[in-house]
Amino acid sequence: MPSFIPTSFDRIRTTKIACANGGWVYVKPMQGGDRYYITASGRRAETVDRRDVYYVVRDIVNSMGGLVPYMPGPLPRDYESAEAVVAGLIEADDPELGRIRKRVGQAKKERLARELAANPEIQQADDPAAFLQSEVERRSEPIKKLEVRGRRWYRRGAGGVYCKAYIYINDKLVHVTPEQYGYGDHYLTLAKDWLTRNGYLEGLLDDERDPLWYLRDKHGIDLQYGVTDVPRERDL
Secondary structure (H helix, E strand, O other), X not given: OOOOOOXXXXXXXXXXXXXXXXXXXXXXXXXXXXXXXXXXXOOOOEEEEOOOHHHHXXXXXXXXXXXXXXXXXXXXXXXXXXXXXXXXXXXXXXXXHHHHHHHHHHHHHHHHHHHHHOOHHHHOOOOXXXXXXXXXXXXXXXXXXXXXXXXXXXXXXXXXXXXXXXXXXXXXXXXXXXXXXXXXXXXXXXXXXXXXXXXXXXXXXXXXXXXXOHHHHHHOOEEEEEEEEEOOHHHO
16 A cells, blocks of 8 residues: 555556545556546546546545555564563562552452342342352352353244253353343353353453453363253253
């Protein structure tokens, strides 16, 4: 991609020119190479002769704010990578850093406690304070192993596939999702949605669109999953 307007254009490949307003100008050679097909963001396409293409492109680029200015960045040797900086902070044996980590952990527990306290199920419990404390402790426990076992049932006649997800954390069954319509590995989506809503994946996924196996690849969590097709709805 040139940072200038060429005086002559490629007769085989399309030339792309970035403009300051965020748009692009495309100059595509037509058969024979004597005429060019020019398209640009927000403008009608036009065909021009090879002798006029430079002047037409120049006018279009100027109408779109001109060329994108060239701004060279620093050379790699002039700075440390962010990864190295973060790794150094994590590995640093700094008492103050340890205290900061402790305060952050406590703040996360307090926030989770407030969220749980607003849950109607907890408010209706016989001993909400004890239930709340047990939930905070359970959800604050590091996940070493995550197992999702799906069950699928094909509905005959009307058709459709329904599924449930059985979620185990550190070999303990923590939840069974309600029956829901869904093909294939939809049970994994159900499990991930529930884990996310209930705070189990806090700080483990960079983006809500990340798949579950990201936990295994980035954090080394023992992740196991699979699905079983059952013959009856009551077997879900």
